[in-house]
Amino acid sequence: MLSERRLQVLRAIVQDYVGTEEPVGSKALTERHNLGVSPATVRNDMAALEDEGFIAQPHTSAGRIPTDKGYRLFVDKLAGVKPMTAPERRAIQNFLEGAVDLDDVVARTVRLLAQLTRQVAVVQYPSLTRSTVRHVELLSLAPARLMLVLITDTGRVEQRMVDCPVPFGEASLADLRARLNSRVAGRRFTDVPSLVEDLPDAFEAEDRGTVSTVLSTLLETLVEENEERLMIGGTANLTRFGHDFPLVIRPVLEALEEQVVLLKLLGEAKDPGVTVRIGHENAHEGLNSTSVVSVGYGSGGEAVAKLGVVGPTRMDYPGTMGAVRAVARYVGQILAES
Amino acid sequence: MLSERRLQVLRAIVQDYVGTEEPVGSKALTERHNLGVSPATVRNDMAALEDEGFIAQPHTSAGRIPTDKGYRLFVDKLAGVKPMTAPERRAIQNFLEGAVDLDDVVARTVRLLAQLTRQVAVVQYPSLTRSTVRHVELLSLAPARLMLVLITDTGRVEQRMVDCPVPFGEASLADLRARLNSRVAGRRFTDVPSLVEDLPDAFEAEDRGTVSTVLSTLLETLVEENEERLMIGGTANLTRFGHDFPLVIRPVLEALEEQVVLLKLLGEAKDPGVTVRIGHENAHEGLNSTSVVSVGYGSGGEAVAKLGVVGPTRMDYPGTMGAVRAVARYVGQILAES
DNA sequence: GTCTGGCACTCGCGTGCGAAGAGTGCCAGG
DNA sequence: CCTGGCACTCTTCGCACGCGAGTGCCAGAC
Numbered sequence A, B: 001m002l003s004e005r006r007l008q009v010l011r012a013i014v015q016d017y018v019g020t021e022e023p024v025g026s027k028a029l030t031e032r033h034n035l036g037v038s039p040a041t042v043r044n045d046m047a048a049l050e051d052e053g054f055i056a057q058p059h060t061s062a063g064r065i066p067t068d069k070g071y072r073l074f075v076d077k078l079a080g081v082k083p084m085t086a087p088e089r090r091a092i093q094n095f096l097e098g099a100v101d102l103d104d105v106v107a108r109t110v111r112l113l114a115q116l117t118r119q120v121a122v123v124q125y126p127s128l129t130r131s132t133v134r135h136v137e138l139l140s141l142a143p144a145r146l147m148l149v150l151i152t153d154t155g156r157v158e159q160r161m162v163d164c165p166v167p168f169g170e171a172s173l174a175d176l177r178a179r180l181n182s183r184v185a186g187r188r189f190t191d192v193p194s195l196v197e198d199l200p201d202a203f204e205a206e207d208r209g210t211v212s213t214v215l216s217t218l219l220e221t222l223v224e225e226n227e228e229r230l231m232i233g234g235t236a237n238l239t240r241f242g243h244d245f246p247l248v249i250r251p252v253l254e255a256l257e258e259q260v261v262l263l264k265l266l267g268e269a270k271d272p273g274v275t276v277r278i279g280h281e282n283a284h285e286g287l288n289s290t291s292v293v294s295v296g297y298g299s300g301g302e303a304v305a306k307l308g309v310v311g312p313t314r315m316d317y318p319g320t321m322g323a324v325r326a327v328a329r330y331v332g333q334i335l336a337e338s
Numbered sequence C: 001g002t003c004t005g006g007c008a009c010t011c012g013c014g015t016g017c018g019a020a021g022a023g024t025g026c027c028a029g030g
Numbered sequence D: 001c002c003t004g005g006c007a008c009t010c011t012t013c014g015c016a017c018g019c020g021a022g023t024g025c026c027a028g029a030c
Helices: A004-020 A026-032 A039-051 A068-078 A086-097 A102-117 A170-184 A189-196 A205-220 A235-241 A245-257 A259-268 A317-337 B004-020 B026-032 B039-051 B068-078 B086-097 B102-117 B170-184 B189-196 B205-220 B235-241 B245-257 B259-268 B317-337
Strands: A120-124 A133-142 A145-152 A157-163 A230-233 A275-278 A290-297 A305-312 B120-124 B133-142 B145-152 B157-163 B230-233 B275-278 B290-297 B305-312
Touching: A004 A026, A004 A039, A004 A068, A026 A039, A068 A275, A068 A317, A086 A102, A086 A317, A102 A120, A102 A230, A102 A305, A102 A317, A120 A235, A120 A245, A120 A259, A133 A170, A133 B133, A133 B145, A145 A205, A145 B133, A145 B145, A157 A205, A170 A189, A170 A205, A189 A205, A230 A259, A235 A245, A235 A305, A235 B245, A245 A259, A245 B235, A259 A290, A259 A305, A290 A317, A305 A317, B004 B026, B004 B039, B004 B068, B026 B039, B068 B275, B068 B317, B086 B102, B086 B317, B102 B120, B102 B230, B102 B305, B102 B317, B120 B235, B120 B245, B120 B259, B133 B170, B145 B205, B157 B205, B170 B189, B170 B205, B189 B205, B230 B259, B235 B245, B235 B305, B245 B259, B259 B290, B259 B305, B290 B317, B305 B317
Parallel strands: none
Antiparallel strands: A120 A230, A120 A305, A133 A145, A145 A157, A275 A290, A290 A305, B120 B230, B120 B305, B133 B145, B145 B157, B275 B290, B290 B305
């Protein structure tokens, strides 16, 4: 087990490296942090930390930089979450309050997170499967063409085209609309499949085909792959990655364009609080030199979606975690109000 | 006026520089293109081209690279648009054909353009003001809360929340819905304001406030700033910008995040065909070292929106223009079918 | 007039070398 | 267990040098 002082040395190394972006040596450490011991002692501690794999040297006769494992220990044991100051909290609230609809909320959240953390922000739309149905609407666009519109309690709106096998009368449409809503309005999306199962039975034979088509389209929107949406922003902050960034930045940009990758990334974090995935802890190869800080947000006690940031492993973890947590909290509030 | 051969020299310089990314000298030119003259002659021509400002030397004793003005001449006079090959055209069609709704069409178009041109792709959603209304729907979400849904002939769907000054009855709602649709369905969005102007007069005094609110929300969605949407993709291609890219890439990423900037960029191009804006021709400073190739697309003869790519000034103009034009053509077809 | 070959000149780039500096590991003594 | 000292290792930086690409200009040929 590492002694208390060695942990302090690790903490100091992480803090200095994050600040300066340069390998940190024993002398600089004793000067900037009053550890009460000499550089030589620190050197011994550093050697021990290196043996354990918490820090590494880019090359002999250079200072040390933290490894992924070192950051992990730092995040788990050595650093708390830095709370936002009162003015910051007020700014967050002001910024989010002007939003006019869900798209606007998400867009503002992305901008806000990107600005606060100076990193790439990712915000997932409230998931359908974790929301309740507010309303289902059916519109007739053409004799054999309907539009299905889903509205959730979180303000999300999804639409799908439905091509009917046979023309569908206005009366049947009104009937279906009413029946659908009486069954699913206010219910959880996950319950919808079982709630509408027997709906075609209530209709005349000629309409059953269309009703089934509508229902299967409705169920399709709930399939994992279709139902998730997200927005990213602040990619310009990728330029702050470091000097070696030309090689690093490309796979990151590629990963960010793959929604599937990002969704998996956010989805993996099961922790109810702020989750941090550091470097190689990220399954996706392109993100091996980044850290992802994410957290769930929701209008009530329960999370309806995730948001987070992607940045270099060399990031200010306490500050980033604080910002992410605070933003999630306020977004939850805004959603609850609307 | 420049002689025919000098123009050929300029063309050769552009082609070589685009290919190699390195300043091109007189000797290399005569070797790779059979101009039928000696390097010395080419040198004289190059000196003349430099005097006219079409090419420049990064430093003495280096080869020449084209200036923005040189690219301009190349695009205008020396190069055509390279048509897509038959297999390429088939691939484009296949790729776009599977789309299920407008979002999907736009998303696929972005991916396609980015892949074909290996550059950053920008696709604008069909503009509301240049579309016609297919349907207007009003839903009651709460006693004093409505949702307004707009559907265009191009498949675009916009929704807005409306907070009513007083609760609005179901009968009035149906009435308003019917009247609205009978007036505007099938009409151009630009005509909507005058078509609905006197609509409140048809209602009881107590409902007039709500009707006006709904109408003003409807008109708001048509305001320039709100009505435009776009999607970008292929930002990973920014890494192909060149060696000096850390400095160049940041303002470009920033510009790409500003929808306003991009919309202005696309909006400026008035040409009915493919428009090319080279380097400093772009008003936005961050895009001074990029070229933008854009074109309008639409279901009929008329353009309903623009699409294009953003890349380094050192790009394959004929190929890019060909790809952009071809994609626009097929997107137009797809929209017309749906 | 226009093109060509020749020639001197300029400059950027890569290389090699040496000094400086930062940082380390180890050891003996407090 | 901590500390000061010391030798050692590497990287970085500055600098001089030579190479080579490329130019500009000129005199002569077609």
